[in-house]
Amino acid sequence: MGARYTDGRNYDRGPGRHTAVSRLSPYLRRRLILEQEVVSAAVAMHGEAAAEKFIQEVFWRSYFKGWLEHRPQVWAAYRDGLGADTDRMAGNSVGRRRLEQALAGQTGLDCFDAWVCELRETGYLHNHARMWFASIWIFTFELPWRLGADFFYRHLLDGDAASNTLSWRWVAGLHTRGKPYAARADNIRKFTGQRFNVRDEDLAKVDCGLEDEEPQGLPNAQPLRTIKRMDPNRPTLLLITDEDCSPEALEGFCGPSIVAAATLETGHLRSSGPVADLVLSFERGALGDAGLRCGLPVTPLCMGRAEEIVALAQRHGATQILTAYLPVGPVQDHLLGMSAVFEANGLTLCEGRRRWDDMVWPHATAGFFKVKQQIPRFVRVGLETRILEASGTRPADAI
Ligand SMILES: Cc1cc2nc3c(=O)[nH]c(=O)nc-3n(C[C@H](O)[C@H](O)[C@H](O)COP(=O)(O)OP(=O)(O)OC[C@H]3O[C@@H](n4cnc5c(N)ncnc54)[C@H](O)[C@@H]3O)c2cc1C
Structure with a gap:
């Protein structure tokens, strides 16, 4: 440090x-x-x-x-755009072939192929490698950035809706608009200790980013989402997801009103494509650990259907569900999408936001x-x- x-x-x-x-x-x-x-x-x-x-x-x-959090539309546009990119790619045989080669690490560009292999085998890539990888994906291979972000999200142990989506957008010149990140051969050679034999002519010259794809520019920042706070006097089901695995460090989370606790696996929601086993088992371990630390008997939930959560809450007489703040991303989409069902069953979904945030x-x-x-x-x-x-x-x- x-x-x-x-x-x-x-x-x-x-x-x-x-x-x-x-x-x-x-x-x-x-x-x-x-x-x-x-x-x-x-x-x-x-x-x-x-x-x-x-x-x-x-x-x-x-x-x-x-x-x-201030621009949740950017996440919604990523999610919807990813579906559209996937459909478009299905009808483009040349693009599809290039995509398959990139995903398999068989492009012939030695650094890129090595990073694909490292990502698949370890679930980690160094920050600089992520930047070079995304730049080569977008500007040299001319593949849709969202498909690259999705590949990262499915394989990175640290895959995160905000850091991943916004970093890819940053490389593409969509976050700091007009300033795309260009991977350079000498930079890759130097900062990889000359491990790769990459030459200038292997990489595209980057003159501009993808700003034309979003001529409307960035949406204005909106206020932070209002959340329902916990009522400490109501019997409560504690719901732990991998958005926050330190329930014991959130005041009230393990207090007397908590009558039951559950962990909810959500890793599979990262993508409609297959999420790496490494990611899913890391999540399972993290949730198991969080469950042990919260000091209550914990019910592990896998699919997390609304009825399953409602039934668990009702079995224990809970009238509210408490979870750590749900940041913009697939877990929020999933749980807030079920809040009407919770309400209809007399359950309020409450969140606790950290003072750090x-x-x-x-x-x-x-x-x-x-x-x-x-x-x-x-x-x-x-x-x-x-x-x-x-x-x-x-x-x-x-x-
Ligand atoms: C295209 C791309 C995609 C990325 N996707 C993710 C992702 O899905 N999840 C993720 O956590 N990070 C992501 N990053 C950011 C960064 O690459 C990783 O956080 C970092 O490499 C993690 O390794 P570390 O823990 O050894 O980092 P260290 O260098 O040791 O940094 C310490 C901590 O600071 C934070 N951090 C460091 N750099 C960044 C950064 N540039 N942006 C945000 N946080 C940072 C991380 O939490 C990290 O653990 C991405 C970067 C790029 C360029």
């Missing part, structure tokens, strides 16, 4: 050798560990100045989450700079208000 990270973080040394980066993303993404825990550990160990780069990267995650998200309305400027204040306020606690403690977040 200190000097070694700052100096080495851009180097993709290959599978099993990613030692200058933390590889914490599958845990952070599921809130098995919290942003505040890693930031406070970084500050405690290295001081704010030496850990600046690492802390900034953690805030990129919070920024992307907040940005998508309440602190950062109001600033995530435009570019990262607005959040970056606030980082010293976030760290100071975080320490004062005990959002940032010494590493190893699990501060309870108000809900």
